Amino acid sequence: MTGKVRMDPILSVQNLSTAFKVERAWRPVVRGVSFDIGPKETVALVGESGSGKSVTALSIMRLTPRDSSRVTGSVALGGRDLLKLPDAEMRKVRGDDIAMIFQEPMTSLNPVLTIGFQIAEALILHRGLSRSAAEAETVRLLEKVRIPAAKSRIHDYPHRFSGGMRQRVMIAMALACRPKLLIADEPTTALDVTIQSQILELIKALQEEEGMSVLFITHDMGVVAEIADRTVVMYGGEAVETGATDDIFKRATHPYTRMLLSAVPRLGSMTEHARPLPFPEIDRSTGLPLPQDEIPDTVAHAERPVLQVKDLTTRFTITGGLLGRPRGRVHAVEKVSFDLRQGETLALVGESGCGKSTTGRSVMRLIEPQSGSVLLDGEDIMALGERDLRERRKLMQMIFQDPFASLDPRMTIGAAIAEPLAINKLASRSAAREQTAELLRRVGLSPDMASRFPHEFSGGQRQRICIARALAVRPRLIVADESVSALDVSVKAQVINLMLELQASLQLAYLFISHDMAVVERVSHRVAVMYLGEIVEIGPRAAIFGNPQHPYTRRLLAAVPIPDPARRHEKHRVTNEELKSPIRPLGFEPPDRLYREVSPGHMVQLPSEGPSEAGLPVAA
Amino acid sequence: MAGSTLASPSADAVALVPDPAAVAAPRPRGSETWRRFRRHRLATVSALLLGVIVAGVLLGPWLWPVRIDEIDFAATLQGPSWQHPFGTDDLGQDLLARMIYGGRISLAVGFAAMLVSTIVGVIVGSLAGMSRGMLQGLLMWVTDLFLSLPQLPLLLLVIYLFRDKLKAAFGVEGGIFVMIVVVIGGLRWMPVARLVRAQFLSLREKEFVEAARAMGASRSRQVVRHILPNAIGPVIVAGTIEVSAAIIAESTLSFLGLGFPPDIPTWGRILFDAKDQLDTAPHWAMFPGAAIFLTVLSINFIGDGLRDALDPRRVI
Numbered sequence: 001m002t003g004k005v006r007m008d009p010i011l012s013v014q015n016l017s018t019a020f021k022v023e024r025a026w027r028p029v030v031r032g033v034s035f036d037i038g039p040k041e042t043v044a045l046v047g048e049s050g051s052g053k054s055v056t057a058l059s060i061m062r063l064t065p066r067d068s069s070r071v072t073g074s075v076a077l078g079g080r081d082l083l084k085l086p087d088a089e090m091r092k093v094r095g096d097d098i099a100m101i102f103q104e105p106m107t108s109l110n111p112v113l114t115i116g117f118q119i120a121e122a123l124i125l126h127r128g129l130s131r132s133a134a135e136a137e138t139v140r141l142l143e144k145v146r147i148p149a150a151k152s153r154i155h156d157y158p159h160r161f162s163g164g165m166r167q168r169v170m171i172a173m174a175l176a177c178r179p180k181l182l183i184a185d186e187p188t189t190a191l192d193v194t195i196q197s198q199i200l201e202l203i204k205a206l207q208e209e210e211g212m213s214v215l216f217i218t219h220d221m222g223v224v225a226e227i228a229d230r231t232v233v234m235y236g237g238e239a240v241e242t243g244a245t246d247d248i249f250k251r252a253t254h255p256y257t258r259m260l261l262s263a264v265p266r267l268g269s270m271t272e273h274a275r276p277l278p279f280p281e282i283d284r285s286t287g288l289p290l291p292q293d294e295i296p297d298t299v300a301h302a303e304r305p306v307l308q309v310k311d312l313t314t315r316f317t318i319t320g321g322l323l324g325r326p327r328g329r330v331h332a333v334e335k336v337s338f339d340l341r342q343g344e345t346l347a348l349v350g351e352s353g354c355g356k357s358t359t360g361r362s363v364m365r366l367i368e369p370q371s372g373s374v375l376l377d378g379e380d381i382m383a384l385g386e387r388d389l390r391e392r393r394k395l396m397q398m399i400f401q402d403p404f405a406s407l408d409p410r411m412t413i414g415a416a417i418a419e420p421l422a423i424n425k426l427a428s429r430s431a432a433r434e435q436t437a438e439l440l441r442r443v444g445l446s447p448d449m450a451s452r453f454p455h456e457f458s459g460g461q462r463q464r465i466c467i468a469r470a471l472a473v474r475p476r477l478i479v480a481d482e483s484v485s486a487l488d489v490s491v492k493a494q495v496i497n498l499m500l501e502l503q504a505s506l507q508l509a510y511l512f513i514s515h516d517m518a519v520v521e522r523v524s525h526r527v528a529v530m531y532l533g534e535i536v537e538i539g540p541r542a543a544i545f546g547n548p549q550h551p552y553t554r555r556l557l558a559a560v561p562i563p564d565p566a567r568r569h570e571k572h573r574v575t576n577e578e579l580k581s582p583i584r585p586l587g588f589e590p591p592d593r594l595y596r597e598v599s600p601g602h603m604v605q606l607p608s609e610g611p612s613e614a615g616l617p618v619a620a
Numbered sequence: 621m622a623g624s625t626l627a628s629p630s631a632d633a634v635a636l637v638p639d640p641a642a643v644a645a646p647r648p649r650g651s652e653t654w655r656r657f658r659r660h661r662l663a664t665v666s667a668l669l670l671g672v673i674v675a676g677v678l679l680g681p682w683l684w685p686v687r688i689d690e691i692d693f694a695a696t697l698q699g700p701s702w703q704h705p706f707g708t709d710d711l712g713q714d715l716l717a718r719m720i721y722g723g724r725i726s727l728a729v730g731f732a733a734m735l736v737s738t739i740v741g742v743i744v745g746s747l748a749g750m751s752r753g754m755l756q757g758l759l760m761w762v763t764d765l766f767l768s769l770p771q772l773p774l775l776l777l778v779i780y781l782f783r784d785k786l787k788a789a790f791g792v793e794g795g796i797f798v799m800i801v802v803v804i805g806g807l808r809w810m811p812v813a814r815l816v817r818a819q820f821l822s823l824r825e826k827e828f829v830e831a832a833r834a835m836g837a838s839r840s841r842q843v844v845r846h847i848l849p850n851a852i853g854p855v856i857v858a859g860t861i862e863v864s865a866a867i868i869a870e871s872t873l874s875f876l877g878l879g880f881p882p883d884i885p886t887w888g889r890i891l892f893d894a895k896d897q898l899d900t901a902p903h904w905a906m907f908p909g910a911a912i913f914l915t916v917l918s919i920n921f922i923g924d925g926l927r928d929a930l931d932p933r934r935v936i
Binding site: 364366389390391393394396397398400401402405406407408409410411419420423424453455466469473 | 826827828830831832833834835836837838841845846849850930931932933
């Protein structure tokens with residue numbers, strides 16, 4: 001914290017520069033970055049993608065490719081300059097003095113070795129323990145990272161662990177040699193928000209217990225506010241601002257920092273606004289937000305809803321064994337019902353595995369649901385034959401999470417945008433070209449970009465292209481499946497603003513699927529919270545965020561990191577609850593759910609003796 | 621990065637073109653691919669080389685009008701000279717003329733067999749890759765069955781059964797040609813089918829295919845427009861290997877006496893005829909060997925070049 005007495009730093013990075021060789025020219029990626037990390041201190045490196053934050057960490061560890069990179073400056077660890085150490089010495093430093101954990105807990109563990117073996121291996125190699133001593137130490141480490149029943153789990157393989165648990169194993173492995181410094185490169189980015197808060201709490205607690213320093217790399221200002229004592233803001237390979245986290249958040253001086261902060265969606269920032277609100281425009285020179293107008297009410301309250309979903313149920317059968325007999329069912333979507341009006345945004349929120357994406361795909365019949373009805377403009381989508389369904393899909397379009405994956409890499413973006421027109425034979429070739437130009441302009445791109453390929457664009461531009469493609473057939477409903485989750489904050493703000501603007505001008509209805517509560521608060525009119533395939537709470541946005549009734553909604557909201565360091569002490573507990581699985585035995589039929597109306601339009605599922613409630617803390 | 625400063629959505633597009641007519645039409649796909657192909661130096665050289673070889677065997681008879689079966693016992697096993705640029709064989713026949721004649725057969729067999737095996741492989745592989753039910757199991761079962769067939773006995777059987785009928789239908793050379801192409805192509809489609817199926821299995825779950833489905837694209841459109849073009853890279857490489865394999869397989873068959881009759885020279889046949897005289901007349905083996913080697917090599921490089929040129933993600 002700010003009051004901490006500054007001692008000699010554990011790690012002192014001075015004037016660190018890293019350049020990569022790209023086509024025989026040296027391209028600087030990190031330029032003159034300097035910062036110190038004191039004992040027991042957490043320093044956050046924060047920045048958007050491409051800002052050089054991960055390369056900085058790799059340069060400290062000397063893990064950049066030897067032949068195609070050049071690192072200059074100095075990295076002093078306890079008086080030794082790491083950049084000048086011989087390779088053999090450096091290998092000892094890695095793991096012994098500095099340990100690192102990565103973003104993807106799924107791929108950083110070897111799938112064919114037990115986790116006990118993988119941790120013990122590090123102990124035997126680095127600390128020279130005997131096998132039995134290493135095993136005992138492994139159990140102790142796993143207990144330390146709060147893995148339940150650690151002793152019985154050391155002989156399990158990684159696939160038996162969930163993402164959050166795997167990240168705990170990675171942390172246990174990093175702690176194996178009692179490092180002085182832990183470098184955590186986006187360790188919670190791939191995790192769900194409740195799991196993220198658990199891991200953050202765990203890192204904080206371990207830091208106290210072990211007395212180590214942490215270099216925490218993240219793009220999420222909320223996480224920074226939760227965990228960091230000091231913060232280094234990186235932009236374009238340079239450290240543009242360094243300071244205590246409190247100061248950065250309250251008195252940021254650099255325009256980029258201010259811009260980053262004002263682009264961060266904040267939970268609770270919408271309490272005074274009844275309708276969705278675009279992100280404020282930022283004055284580029286000062287980084288301060290400009291005053292903005294409320295957008296008009298876009299919802300057509302009087303008309304029949306564009307989309308009426310009733311008792312939608314989608315289950316997947318799990319087969320196993322020699323003959324592929326069904327073993328169980330994933331109840332991905334269970335009797336989900338909602339309405340969506342023209343010009344309205346309904347957000348489906350929940351954590352991974354809750355069935356929100358499956359709901360979106362089932363509505364479009366990209367996945368065949370088991371039962372239920374989906375009325376689009378009063379017409380039952382479920383009853384349509386394949387030909388009619390293809391015809392009807394014009395009216396509902398989808399925007400996917402990963403704009404790069406959802407564009408055919410071998411098609412120019414002009415062809416990609418014209419594709420829906422060609423499929424539905426809506427326009428001649430020349431008319432399609434004109435419409436493509438118009439659509440590109442509409443989403444803020446230049447029409448002469450039409451002949452380029454998707455890989456030539458940035459992430460935000462690609463998502464704009466996907467939006468343009470979805471708009472080409474003049475749909476009434478757009479299913480946006482995590483459409484902004486993969487984007488950097490400032491780009492995310494732009495894309496959301498574009499979506500809101502298009503909603504106002506085209507009267508679009510959005511089914512906005514997201515796990516990001518802060519974004520949902522900004523864009524949606526109504527919110528449906530999904531848990532284990534069921535909607536546990538649905539209602540107007542203000543009611544869900546202001547007066548959450550269901551314990552799961554409360555837990556979800558409480559887990560969202562708040563980008564305000566002053567509020568970080570409001571919650572403190574390390575739990576190790578896991579996400580529940582929606583896999584049920586064959587023949588399982590969930591009980592009928594009852595809903596209670598809290599206020600007009602705000603429905604909450606009543607607790608019953610089902611598995612849905614199991615393991616949830618009772619509302620305090 | 622364009623997105624690093626927050627701005628209104630339209631502020632990014634600085635270069636707005638006001639007139640729709642000024643919208644640049646996409647560069648014609650073919651010329652762009654050709655431009656990219658030419659950047660691949662080895663592939664360009666290989667294309668030139670293959671062009672020379674193909675032109676040579678096509679136009680050769682006019683430029684070098686020597687009979688292939690003119691026996692001259694006075695000039696057996698001669699090294700290259702002005703009279704016989706590639707030398708002569710043990711019967712004194714002119715090797716250049718025989719190479720030209722044999723090249724036509726060898727190249728035709730190679731390309732035709734490649735086409736057969738690739739087309740069959742792509743069809744079987746894509747059917748297996750797109751269907752989720754019984755069909756995919758059945759097709760892969762058939763593929764495995766074909767993979768496990770012993771090729772040589774099967775060849776003997778096919779030739780024993782069909783040689784005379786095909787000879788009657790297509791003539792001596794034509795009949796053998798059809799038979800060899802069908803046999804080689806029909807026994808070598810399995811690797812391509814497996815490759816295509818594996819590509820399809822991963823591509824069909826890709827989001828851009830799902831996006832096409834969400835736009836209302838029919839199954840065949842998904843396959844033809846989206847999946848196949850993305851799966852084609854490895855298929856091209858596999859196809860070029862098929863050409864070389866077919867040329868070599870034809871040589872084997874000729875050697876066993878199952879291919880073309882001994883008096884019809886093919887590159888493989890010449891090579892095998894030459895094997896007994898390697899120490900006394902190395903040129904006899906060297907020319908057909910070099911021809912097969914250069915053809916196979918250049919086809920492989922052309923395949924690499926094509927794969928890169930057809931993949932817009934690759935910066936060249």
